Amino acid sequence: MDMKPICLSIRQENGIDYSPVIPYDPDENFPELEAIKISNKKNYVYRSIRQCFIDLEMDKKNIGTSEWSPLSEIISPGYTVVIKPNLVLHSSKDEMQEYLTTHPSVLRPIVDYCWKAMKGSGLVVVGDACSSEADFDLLVERLGLKQMIDVLKQRGVNVELRDFRSVKVMTENGIWVGEQEVAFEQPQSQVINLGKNSLFAIDKYKHVDIHGAGYDIKSTMRHHTGDIQEYRVSKTVLSANVVISVPKLKTHRKAGLTCCLKNLVGINVDKNYLPHFTMGSKNMGGDEMPVIDHKNIKRVKFYNLIRKYIIGYSWKLIGKPGVRMLRLLKDRETKFTEINMNAKKQVTDSLKKSSENTDLARWLHNKLSGQSVAAGAWSGNETICRMILDLNRIFLCCDREGHLRSKTDRNIFYIVDGISMGMGNGPTSPIPVKAGLVAAGWNGYMIDTKIVGLFGVDPDSITLYKMAKGCPWLFSNAEGKCLINGKSIAESSRLPIELIPPDGWSFRKKSTLPEES
Incomplete structure (x- = not known):
């Protein structure tokens, strides 16, 4: 993909919220979407995402006309496109769900512009491998995502909703107690061994016990030992022509922040393949918790x-x-x-x-x-960062057969849902914050670090982003102008919102450098 003159657009407005009416139709006639039904309810999100496409100068020559098709830069008729939201988990409280998961009103304009680029020929798949204990059916019903997909199908859009997981569990009081019965065919997946290309292929990880997302420790360690560094990735994602990652912007107790990089954990279909921390405290040689x-x-x-x-x-x-x-x-x-x-x-x-x-x-x-920090939920957890970066390498560099290349043969794009944010002890116990932010761009690392910087936080104070700087394969399409509300982002640019860290974290303030003359 050619370098883009504008690589990131952020739109932020205080007081805006998601459209309340399924299937989240736009609230005005756009010349390029003449056949789309119009809602009588305000839909700020639809217009904000559309404006991000304009800011990025996608299909620039046709902007403002009926021919405008911004996603035609990456999508052609007959393509399979995967839209990968963050559906992490069903909340214990209905009203908190929008602070945990990508809202379907953010997905709606993406589906519409994908279908426009396909010209009626192709397949759009909306899917994720959410947490093993998530009730997928409850989650998509509560969000209104299933209802939205059903309406779009009735209108002739070839769109499917898929649960990518191959392993699902039941929990009681935070403890895994058994596996859910799977009444349908297991999703197809590909085991990919990064071997010496994995960030776990260092001496340190030869002498520690790795713990995964659940209790099947023997399985996690079997997939991550020596030259075996395996992940089990959705073949739907690997075989797609285009993947559009749509993370929910929120804080995260283990990784610090969920955005573009963290969202890629959801391409792995079996959570037992995912190292989450090394067992023991810091003074025991692990990163499960601080010194005890x-x-x-x-x-x-x-x-x-x-x-x-x-x-x-x-x-x-x-x-x-x-x-x-x-x-x-x-x-x-x-x-x-x-x-x-x-x-x-x-x-x-x-x-x-x-x-x-x-x-x-x-x-x-x-x-x-004697330690309140558990399961790697603190800033000293380096293991989860390595896992996230390994999956980003697979996403960015593996071909459709799962072979590691210098770059992937699928087109990649990112759109961020930061309208409602879960801050503090996210993702499961968040402080609800209305941030009014959406973003779109070509490089996940660039998007994440620019957003963090706009909160006035130094990205290097979050281990994931400090470690990411040593991964050269992350930086394709990371050069170009970055915009907020249509203007260039300056070092002094700030969002009018404070980023509240999780317990056990301290987000270092970003220094304000003098403007270049």
Whole structure:
């Protein structure tokens, strides 16, 4: 792909929100979309994304005419296009869902302009490999995504909604207790071994125990040992002519920030292939948590042996009994604490309910280690950053057969949903913030770091972006002008919103350099 004179467009406006009406039709007639139905409800998102395409000068000669087709720069008739949102997980509260996941009103104009470029011939796939424990059907119903796709199909658009996952689990109180039954054919996938090209192919990772997203530690370590550095990637993504990644902008307890780079974790269909942290505290040689008291090290080492050699092999059998046992222990501790505090009455029903809903795995970890940080959810977690960058290399450099090349043969584009952001302890316990931001561009690293900089944060204070600077394959189409609301981004440019870090993180402020004369 040729270098672009403008490589990034950001649009930000305070007070804007998602369109409330499915299927999120535009609220005005655009000359290039004459056949599209018009909504009587405001749709700021549709217009903002369309304006990003104009800012980027896509199909420049036809802008303002009925012939304008911005995505025809990367899409031709007959293509298969994958639109990859961030569908991470269903929230425990309906009203918080928009702060966790890509909203379908952001996907709607992308589908429309894809179909325009296809001229009625081709396939659009909207899909993701969300968290193993996510209820995909509940998630897409709650978002309105399924309903939107169904309406577009009725209007003649060849669009499909797919769950890319091959492994799904059930949880209780934060503990995996079994696998979900899969009533349909397993999604196709390709195992890709990066070998010595992986960021895990260094001496440090020959002497540590790697923990994945779940309890099947033996599987994660089997896929990441020595010259074997494997990921299991969706063949739908690998075989696509075009992939448009549409991340939800939010903070993340393990990685610091979810945006373009982090969104690529969702091309891997089996979460047991994904290293999340190395077991143990920093003073034990791991990056699961910061330094712990010396007196707790023996207990953590013993617990790690249980995780590695017992839970790792039998979690499906002991998951439910384990939840019951830990709940009893937790309740007993709560009652004992109440007695010692000379409480005037016994534990109330509401307290019992709160105890039942506690993440029991996190509670046990805290009791053993004396450390509130668990599962690599802190700024010292280097392992998850290496995993994210490995998957970006696959995305950017592997061909349709999964062979590593200097660059991929599929076209790639990014559009960011930052209208509503989950800040603080995201993604699952976010502080809801209306940021009113969308962005579009050609390079994921450029988009992420420019947005971080606009929040007044130094990208190098986030380990992922500091590490990314040593990955030359990340920087294709990273040169060119960057715009915010149609104007060049300057060193002093700032968004009128503070980026709230997760617990255990400190986002270093970006210094303001003098403007060039």
